[in-house]
Amino acid sequence: MERNASFISLTATEYRLLLVLIKNKGRVLSRVDLLESAWDINFNMETNVVDVYINYLRKKIDTDVNNKLIHTVVGMGYVLKEI
């Protein structure tokens, strides 16, 4: 992964999550949506997993930059906004 010409390494899970966000950029995705599309999990699993991985992802791609990509929509989910 590259952002602003700096190299960022992601784990497979983080990469899948980012891919889903990019494919649906501009759209608010709920935690359940993300869980199903990024993990293909169809049984009950705590949705905080999404929060944890969004957090990891944010730390990697959104630190030290002014225009953040991943935004939290309170009560709804997450959205990747275009710059």
Place this chain on the structure above:
Amino acid sequence: MKTQSKIALVLFICNLTLVLIFGLGIYYFLNKYSFVDFYKRLETRAIITAKYNLEQDTLNAEAFKTIREQYFEKLEQERQYVFEVNATSTLSQAAKKYQLPLYFLKSVLKEGKTTSNDGNTFYAGIKYNLNNKLYLVVVTAENYYVSHHLRVLRNILFGGMFLIVLITIYLSIYFSKHIFDPIKQITDKVKQISTENIHLRLEEKDTNNNEISELTATFNDLLNRLETAFETQKNFISNASHELSTPLTSIIGEADVALIKERTVEDYQLAMQNILQQAERLDQITKSLVFLARTGYKGKKIIFEIVRTDEIIWEVKSLIDQLNHQNHIILDLNLLPEDEKRLKIKGNRQLLQLALANILNNACKHSHNKPVIVYLASSDNQVIIVIKDEGVGIPKEEIAYIYDPFFRASNTHLFEGYGIGLPLARNIIKLHEGQLTLTSEVNVGTTVQIKIPIARILKF
């Protein structure tokens, strides 16, 4: 030379040397003192003799005579000579006349007074001037002290030394034997223990914490470990040969039956399929064995890299999902740390996957695909993975053997497997400097806890 006799000899020589030094010292100093003492006595006598024989004053002479007779005991072979030395009677004449050594008389004349000895005969002489006449007074006697007292002393010393030597020899031998007695006992006992009776132990005397009891304890400890290793080896061989011979027997049987008469193509295909199945099983067992052997010994080159434990768990889960669609693995990631660095460990991806897959497979298998919960968390310095199933559990008395290769608990005969997975997983976790602990209760479930230290990295 045995240590025992060496110690005896050293003790003996030391004692003998000390006693010799002591005895010789006494003899030497006493001998020297007796010389000095005797010369003094002879000198006193010479003076008195001179006074007694040469003093003009009769009264004085009488007094000296009385002193001499009353207070001086007669010395052995005591002789007194008083003679005048002048031009007519020379020293050599006197020496001849009185049988005195000439050199002695000369030295008396020269020095004024001198002492000397010739063997046991001692001489003391003084020069005495009276009325312008020169006299020499010589007293000679045998030193009874040397000739008699010292001889007695010498005999006593020699006798005592001989006695001491005897006692020393006895004591040295006795002590050296006594000191090595317990060691000899231990040696004899250990000699009796062989592979046949390796359960035998040395008798531990709890009297005190000396070196001997420490040695005994060490030996027993060693025997314990040896016995365990021996038992493990025995079990391994019997289990391994059983596990390996079962598929082989099936292959041989299947081929044998197929070859009895001519059969249809379908029959042959069926037989070949069965043979293939058994051969694959054999292959799997040997492969696992190779893995186990490889992880059992350190020093083999295994490439370690920084890996994320959560990723490995995801990978293992998808792997198991492919193989066993009925599995019911739940990942509980509520305790995942805020900082992803705390999920990173130094490890080998393939080996860790293998270990976790083995444990998860066991959990699914032995619980008939009931839910298996996997917790992942991390403390300050360790990543903690807990795998909890609701399976058949392991009987309490068999928990001690679960890490023995090929061991299978008594309640697992309904499940397929050959008892390599858990020891392999444990070896792998150990390779990563981690710990694998297992608690289990029959018909309630088994919990496996894995702790692996977090990689120490500053920047990546």
